[in-house]
Amino acid sequence: MPQDARPLEKIFAGARLRRLRRERGLTQADAAAALGLSASYLNLLERNQRPVTARVLLSLADTFDVDVRTFANESDRQLQADLQEAAADPLLSTMELDRMELNELADAHPRIAEAFAKLYQSYRETTAATADLATRMSGPAAALGGPGAILESVRDALDARQNHFPELEEAADTLRARIGLKNRNRDGLLAAYLQETQGFAVRILDEEIMAGARRRLDFHGRRLLLSEAVPHVSRAFHMAVTLATLEQGALLEELAEAADLPSPEARKLYRIGLSNYFAGALLMPYDDLLQAAETTRYDLDRLQRRFEVSFEQICHRLTTLNRNGARGLPFFMIRVDAAGNVSKRFGGGIISFARSGGGCARWNLYDAISTPERYRVDAHELPDGMKFLSIARGQISEAPTGQPPVVHAIVLGCEWSHAGRIVHADTLTGADPSPVGITCRLCDRDDCAQRAFPPLNRKLEMDPHLLGASPYGFGDN
Structure with missing residues (x-):
């Protein structure tokens, strides 16, 4: 059996099927007809009385253009970890919610589970902000949820899309064809395009003049200013981010609105992430990168050289190769x-x-x-x-x-x-x-010499006559 081949386990994904159907505005009868199933069989699937078969998974991928990995039992690892962290908090630990109960909640009622996890995260952020404020005894109160919660909401929104945006891929392909952009010597082509179409000249300035900034878009002087500290390999990326801002504003705003983020700050941060995504798609075309990655067996050095990007940029781009069918x-x-x-x-x-x-x-x-x-x-x-x-x-x-x-x-x-x-x-x-x-x-490991804290879901038990590998001793619950 190939190394990455594993037997297909029974997948019960009723809640995810029901949520997908409702998001598309379909009745059970409509969804069943689209999938080639009977309405009664789809009803059984949604109630977890039948496992989702390989044929149904393929039909879902073909009909609704979804990644079948999202229907795997293990696809909710992050949500399950969030629930376990919340249940282990001293505030809730006395209820003794075990892992099986939490997994059942995530599987049967994912939206309720997500709401519970977000509420706990907001509670933690607010508690931390309050403690920090009490320590400093000065400054304005933290916004509800705090900056950390805003950042997490953006990360969750990207994860919800599997960090893949076909709309930005298509826009990047169109612009690349218009410019005639290739994998080599792109700085000159991008700079010329910015000058000819947007009226912005690209200038590389001393660090002292940039005052620590790496990139600044000067609308008054119609200049894109880049610091000399920006590596040569990253200058094309900064020009591409600027083009996203100048030419794709409507698309970026549409995607940000669709993400249903909690605040204007979160939407701005999300838009910045989308601009960076667009830049990566412009410099590393999806089909070209996927073919090169498979041919080189994901050799990161060769991919960096071929597409003239940094290590961080190639790693980020590889997380976005989630197009259905490719x-x-x-x-x-x-x-x-x-x-x-x-x-x-x-x-x-x-x-x-x-x-x-x-x-x-x-x-x-x-x-x-x-x-x-x-x-x-x-x-x-x-x-x-x-x-x-x-x-x-x-x-x-x-x-x-x-x-x-x-x-x-x-x-x-x-x-x-x-x-x-x-x-x-x-x-x-x-x-x-x-x-x-x-x-x-x-982490439940009791033999880790590098443990810094005891696990939240275990009872601390210290024995003055015994010192194990871990500096903490703890019981079963």
Whole structure:
């Protein structure tokens, strides 16, 4: 059996089927007719009295243009992790909600589960903001939910679309054909197009003149100003982002409105993300990139060179290859600093992420910070048994004059079952996955010497006469 081939498990996805049908404004009879099923059979599927078969999954993909992975039992990992974190909070832990009950809630009533998880996240953000305000004893009160909640809402909106926007792909294809853009020497073509069509001249200025800014659009002087600190490989990307702002404003606003975000700030942040998406699609055409990725077995160095982009840009773009009928490997991507702060994250439907607190110190992505520009490839296993491949590399970015360089770790990962299709995993043949967690507070491992906090859902039990591998002892509940 091929490495990535797995037997199809029974999939009960009644709630997701019902939600999809209602989103399309269809009755059960209409949806059943479109799928080639009887209305009574669809009714059984929606009530989880019958599993979704492979034929029904294929019919869903063909009729409604959906990714069948969204109907897999494991596709709600992030929601399940959010519910477990909420249930483990001291405020709710006395109710003793176990994992099975939470999974049943996520499967049977996903919208209620999402509302519960968002309410808990807002509670955590507000509590943190209140504690910070009390410490500082000055400054305005934090907005409801806080900036962290705004950021999470944008990340969730991108995950809801599987970080794939056919509308932006089509717009980028149209513009690329109009410019005659190729994979090589794009700076001159983009600069000429900006000048001829928008009247903006591109200028590269000293860092001192830019006062720490990397890009500034000067409407008064009709200039796109780029700092000399922007690497040559990223200048075309900044021009492409500017073109998204100038030419795709109506489309960006339409997509932002459709996302139903909680605040104007969230919509602005979402639009910035969409502009970056458009730039990636313009410089790395979907079909060309997918073909090159499959041909090179996702060799990140070769893909960077071929499309003249940075490591972070190619990793980000690979998370967007989710076109129905022409999908790349399902990747997630994380960018963290030395303190464990996550500043970029995509692919929450593949692996769950911690909403609060630091990550796991045993992940190799933190080691990558100390060895920039070197790959650190490893296999990992989460407490729930999920195994995945991670490809981490440190990245150094120039900081404003007088400040030290900024170092991040970028990690691109996927399920271990896909490792055979990735050239970077060839060195791991026969390797045993190393145990990691999402975050200490959601990890049940009791033998971890690097544990910083006890798990939220376990009772702390300290024995003065015994010191184990972990600095904390805890019981079963």
